[in-house]
Amino acid sequence: MGKLSVVATPIGNLEDITLRALRTLKECDVIYAEDTRLTAKLLARYQIKKSLQRLDAATEIKKANEIIARLEAGEHVVLVSDAGTPGISDPGARLVKAVREHPYILKDVGVLIEAIPGPSALTAALSVAGIDSSEFTFLGFLPHKKGRQTLLKKIAANEFPTVLYESPHRILKLLKELETLKVSHVTIARELTKIHEEVIAGTPAELLAHFSAHPSTIRGEFVVIVEP
Numbered sequence: 001m002g003k004l005s006v007v008a009t010p011i012g013n014l015e016d017i018t019l020r021a022l023r024t025l026k027e028c029d030v031i032y033a034e035d036t037r038l039t040a041k042l043l044a045r046y047q048i049k050k051s052l053q054r055l056d057a058a059t060e061i062k063k064a065n066e067i068i069a070r071l072e073a074g075e076h077v078v079l080v081s082d083a084g085t086p087g088i089s090d091p092g093a094r095l096v097k098a099v100r101e102h103p104y105i106l107k108d109v110g111v112l113i114e115a116i117p118g119p120s121a122l123t124a125a126l127s128v129a130g131i132d133s134s135e136f137t138f139l140g141f142l143p144h145k146k147g148r149q150t151l152l153k154k155i156a157a158n159e160f161p162t163v164l165y166e167s168p169h170r171i172l173k174l175l176k177e178l179e180t181l182k183v184s185h186v187t188i189a190r191e192l193t194k195i196h197e198e199v200i201a202g203t204p205a206e207l208l209a210h211f212s213a214h215p216s217t218i219r220g221e222f223v224v225i226v227e228p
Helices: 019-027 036-045 064-072 093-101 103-107 121-129 148-157 171-180 204-213
Strands: 002-007 030-033 051-054 076-080 111-116 137-141 162-166 186-190 198-202 222-226
Touching: 002 019, 002 064, 002 093, 019 076, 019 111, 030 036, 036 051, 064 076, 064 093, 093 111, 121 162, 121 186, 121 198, 121 222, 137 148, 148 171, 162 171, 171 186, 171 204, 171 222, 186 204, 198 204
Parallel strands: 002 076, 002 111, 030 051, 030 076, 137 162
Antiparallel strands: 162 222, 186 198, 186 222
16 A cells, blocks of 8 residues: 655754654655755664655646655655645645545545654744644745735734744844734744744834844744734
8 A cells, every 4th residue: 555654854953853753764665855955964864765856846746646656556655844844834735635636546545645743843933932822823924025914914913823934034024014013022933943042022123123133143944923
């Protein structure tokens, strides 16, 4: 029986990988990775040698048939992204959808699709933010232009916390936008699980002042939690 394993990998610290994930990486026939160079470092850390194929946002649909053919042949295929859980603001969802909807798989339950859970910047940030996260909205990366202002207004009016991802190139812009919308409290987590991990909270103006005073800290991926 063919098997597609969707494997979560560390978001920074390479020790943050489960025993099940390591076993899956060792047992599979092939690994499809968002960036083979990054995944190769993880495999080298644990002395795992496997065939690595690239599958990023641009090739996700193009390679779906190739992967389905492998699954039909009974192979064990692993999908990983650069960091965290595939499909969560990373490639993966469209591939899984294509596999699930393929006639062979719908007709004959001959392929298993399994989740190998693990690290996620989303849950890591919420766990150390010290806020009530029993209900929240996750939006991933905001659009750069079209629809951005409309979405920001909805975030400011949301009755639940809103979690976003942001790049170092746009974090100051986002904070200025949140300040204009009179958002009262924001938590930012950056470089999670890494040496320079930082979690800070305050008004958008206070956070802007912090990063203006420490410009060298504007690096890595940012998780931004906007509180209601």
